[in-house]
Amino acid sequence: MLTPPGPASIPTRWGTGKHVDIKNVFVLGLDELNAETLNALPHAEEYRFHQLLTPDELRTQDIQLRHLLAAAERQLYRFEGTIDAIIGYWDFPVSSLVPILCQRFGTIGPGLEAVVKCEHKYWSRLEQRQVIDECPGFGLVDPQKATTPPPHLEYPLWVKPVKSAGSTLAYHVHDQHEFQRAMRLLRDGVGWLGEPFQYILDHLHAPAGIAASGQGCLVEEAVSGTQVTVEGYVQHGAVHVYGVVGSVGYPGRESFLRFQYPAALPANVTERLTQVTTRVIGHIGLDHSTFNIEFFWNEENDTLTLLEINPRHSQSHARLFQMVDGVPNHHAMVSLALGRDPALPRGNGRYRIATKWFLRRFSDARVRRAPTAEEVARVEADVPGTMIHPVAQQDQLLSALPRQDSYSYQLADLYIGAETEDELIDKYERCVAALPYELEDTADTDVENVH
Incomplete structure (x- = not known):
């Protein structure tokens, strides 16, 4: 559950015969899905996660930075307990608000200029070009x-x-x-x-x-090849890579079909990705921060091309790391903000591979029928190792969905763990076949069942 704004009612916890300090961790745009994942972290009993501004306040079509910053500061100043960490896993404006608020409230976090050097796509390219050749x-x-x-x-x-x-x-x-x-x-x-x-x-x-x-x-x-994402963190100037996630596109489309962890790459390619990542992050000066860097690997000519740098980890990958390694990548974010060891385990999870699938539609439509919570729970029970997160809701126009890519609309996210890739695909197809979406094309009255 999300902790509402207000004073901490339990400043310490007793249970093992020793005093345990509860750390108040403020999460910009904390949502239910990620709250559940955060509360599965190691030592979660030592943390109290507080929502700092709502997702609706932050993910709007009219982003007023000054007002958002003032609202966040008001909430923090009114809090009667200690402010031990301020974190966020969303893109802009969260990614820029985190370093500003950390500086103002004296918590550990990255510097704003280094964050902007990563996020400003042109400025980032200028910085990359100074230390690597792997950019277009x-x-x-x-x-x-x-x-x-x-x-x-x-x-x-x-x-x-x-x-x-x-x-x-x-x-x-x-x-x-x-x-x-x-x-x-x-x-x-x-x-x-x-x-x-x-x-x-x-x-x-x-x-x-x-x-x-x-x-x-x-x-x-434009470049081509296998798209992968390097996930890591930097603490006291030392860059660490803890995983590489593969990205698989819809055939013949510009949109992602799924993220898959771990990516199926030769060991020497993973090592080169780590080397390029270390040089770039070190040059930009990002510190006390998670990051993810997207690359293309062209297998035919064995070349790497850096696509973009994000000065945050990917919350989309949190469940994948949890399924495979036993701990979500949120662990690194929280640990960095509290000055603790951010290292993640390897291979301690229930599954050998895990994916986040994107169920999409490539033309606009109105959702005549979306799965109910009970129907989603039934599919999850019938197909073990799955978690389904509907995005499009009943009676919603797909073109009204926020933050879609330029070529498709997202109906649902499906997180699936398995032992083999064939098993992953089979589970995905079973889930999609069982989800009762009905879509009405905006051009006429035909209804399409998405199977």
């Missing part, structure tokens, strides 16, 4: 003015805001016509995160060309 050609454009990409780049290209979340407003373009269409879409949408991100940039001493670019767009050469 790139450039910066103003979507309000640009009609062509930078002249040194060749199609196909990716165009995306310098600050985005969850692949929102990211477009794969193959020619001039598609580039200009992407610019039109970005002109209307880039301000959603761009305006509040500019507020953060205004409070940093960013270099020329970066300071006023909060609503700019990164253009970079």
Whole structure:
């Protein structure tokens, strides 16, 4: 359960004959799913997790950084107990609020400038280029003015805001016509995160060309291969990698089908990923923080390409680490914030491999029928090692869902553990077949059963 704002009613706990200090840990945007995972951490009896602002307050279409910061500060100042840690696992604005609040309330956390160097896609590329060769050609454009990409780049290209979340407003373009269409879409949408991100940039001493670019767009050469995510943390300047997660796309689509842990990679590729990660994170100066870095590995020519750096761990992967290693990756985040050892175990979980599947629809629709809580529980009971989290709700228009990628709409997340990949796929197909979604196409009255 979520702990509501207010004074700590139990400052200490007794149970084993010794005094145990309860640490008050404030979690920006704490939700029920992650609260359950956090409470499964080792030594969870020593923590009290408090929701700091609600997910609805933080994940809105009108992000007012100044107001969010003031609301968070009010809640913290009114708290009568100790403030031992301030953490968050969501993307912007949470990722920027964490270092600001940690600095103001004297808790352990990363520096704001290092976080922004990771999150600002163009600034991050400039930093990466100083220490590694594993990045594509790139450039910066103003979507309000640009009609062509930078002249040194060749199609196909990716165009995306310098600050985005969850692949929102990211477009794969193959020619001039598609580039200009992407610019039109970005002109209307880039301000959603761009305006509040500019507020953060205004409070940093960013270099020329970066300071006023909060609503700019990164253009970079498209690369291909197996997409993987390196998960790790940095403490006192020492970079540690604790896992690599594979990303599998829908065939012929730009959207993810599933995340799979551990990724099926040769040992030498994992070692190279670790080396590149260590150089980049060390150069940027991120410290006392979890991170995840997305890469492409092209098996044909055995090359790595760094896609992006996130100065936080992925909450999407928490259940996967819990299933395979026995402890969710939230452990590193909480331990870092409390100055403890963030190391995670290996292979202590119930399953050999685990996945997060994304059940998607690739055209808009209204949800005529969504699974009830009882129906979801029945499927989970019938298919062991599964947890289903519906995203689209009954009577909801899919295009109204927040933070979707540019090519699909998410109906549900399915977390599945198994011993083999074939077993994973079989469990997923059984779950999907049993989930009673009915969708009404927005163009006509036909109903599609998603099986």
